[in-house]
Amino acid sequence: MVERDSVRSKGQQDETRDPRTLLALLWGEQEQPTRGPKPKLTPRRIAAAAAELADREGLDAVSMSKVAGGFGVSAMALYRYVPGKTELVELMVEEVMGEGPEMPESGEDGHWRAAVRAWTRQCADVYAAHPWLLTATALRRRVLGPRQLRWLDAALAALEPTGLDGAQRHRVFLLLIGLVRNVAQQQADHEEEQSAEWDRLAADLLARHAERFPALTKAMADGAFRADGVDPLEFGLDRILDGVEAVIGGRE
Amino acid sequence: MVERDSVRSKGQQDETRDPRTLLALLWGEQEQPTRGPKPKLTPRRIAAAAAELADREGLDAVSMSKVAGGFGVSAMALYRYVPGKTELVELMVEEVMGEGPEMPESGEDGHWRAAVRAWTRQCADVYAAHPWLLTATALRRRVLGPRQLRWLDAALAALEPTGLDGAQRHRVFLLLIGLVRNVAQQQADHEEEQSAEWDRLAADLLARHAERFPALTKAMADGAFRADGVDPLEFGLDRILDGVEAVIGGRE
DNA sequence: AGGCGGCGGTTTACGGTATATACAGTTGGT
DNA sequence: ACCAACTGTATATACCGTAAACCGCCGCCT
Structure with a gap:
């Protein structure tokens, strides 16, 4: 659905990073590879760890190297799973939103x-x-x-x-x-x-x-x-x- | 009212910077010096320039060096007027808030x-x-x-x-x-x-x-x-x- | 069975950031 | 006139995000 090694930002900020890769990430619509070593991580696990870090030390404390350090891997390893930091933050938000609210039986009007x-x-x-x-x-x-x-x-x-x-x-x-x-x-x-x-x-x-x-x-x-x-x-x-x-x- | 050369953060973030310096800055309660060269800038002018920069290129584009560059001075010069970047942002906000809203004649109730x-x-x-x-x-x-x-x-x-x-x-x-x-x-x-x-x-x-x-x-x-x-x-x-x-x- | 190519992880490097520190030049009060 | 206070600069440190090249693993295809 989306090519994995897509790089098009020139080295600055976001500029123009393909929204589709982010969407594919958020919706889990990544086609997973067959060849190659088994990945140690997943975007989900990375986002969860980053969110935990943010809970403990604040959002500013969330850096690629700190998150990667929590897994015992180098900072650059994360880029195999996440296009960049902005996308990671987006994943953190999604992660923390949970399964959605538990709503009461609506049924009747007036409630x-x-x-x-x-x-x-x-x-x-x-x-x-x-x-x-x-x-x-x-x-x-x-x-x-x-x-x-x-x-x-x-x-x-x-x-x-x-x-x-x-x-x-x-x-x-x-x-x-x-x-x-x-x-x-x-x-x-x-x-x-x-x-x-x-x-x-x-x-x-x-x-x-x-x-x-x-x-x-x-x-x-x-x-x-x-x-x-x-x-x-x-x-x-x-x-x-x-x-x-x-x-x-x-x-x- | 507040000593001018107050430095106590160790090189990291905010940690613990004295709130009183920020307040003195915001309320213009700085006692201005007598001896020494005339300052080229003021906190107000710096904040205004930074705010303009943010208007044009976004908040991320506001960096000490860019703001300083706008005045033709080095980045460190700004630290003579502003304790750090967080305080600068605070000043930017204050700057942009203007003189407050113009309210209509209240007078009557119901209005x-x-x-x-x-x-x-x-x-x-x-x-x-x-x-x-x-x-x-x-x-x-x-x-x-x-x-x-x-x-x-x-x-x-x-x-x-x-x-x-x-x-x-x-x-x-x-x-x-x-x-x-x-x-x-x-x-x-x-x-x-x-x-x-x-x-x-x-x-x-x-x-x-x-x-x-x-x-x-x-x-x-x-x-x-x-x-x-x-x-x-x-x-x-x-x-x-x-x-x-x-x-x-x-x-x- | 063999090898090739996709992939995971590392290392290195670059340009950017904030800001501590030491210094030089300027100025006014004594 | 000198000293102390003050302004601005240059230098240095410690981060940051991320581009690029590299190595080793592994499954698919021949």
């Missing part, structure tokens, strides 16, 4: 809120478990691997009972992952080391410039950044669901 | 929807003008520069007439930037080169695996990804505003 809730929570869990997903999926074209499509499919399915048309369902999906990713980012910020130090510095700074940011100081005095037990994910989700409900109600 | 709309649109414009903002602000703790705080302040101010408490206003703000960033990402994806090529490949792939993604195929047949003239930003914004309205209505 679409619960279904969407379940989807969103599980998606948020994935992002929480792998904070590097945020940067790995920032920019660049994605949502092409089978597992990512599975998530998309599940979300669209959960929205079918709403009666929204396809375009609207898609836009609600965008709203949902936007929420998930944003909350994940917020939490990643806060779970960082020295978070308390930063908070202290920020509070001090704000106090010194209170008059420049009246609404912010007022909101802070009103408890804006105090933890009040309300999950921002749940709050946002409720807002979105209410918004969707408003469309449905207004149209029928 | 908060218009105010929030104006805020969101302008924020989206910034992201659209500088796509690298997405990756530059992915992960890492932010929202500490005066300009970013200005945006936050404006959003919170716009939400004051809603009667929501501080924590809720903050959560709505999170919802809004989540929307903006997500839409920006979506648009960046689509305006990429070879976008058509990718779409073709994706459509082909989906057709071959239609049975695995029933909801997705159904949604596509229903026009999910056809451009239908509805701005996804407006759609999401309406959903969020409706959601907020539901909270207000339900509580009073």
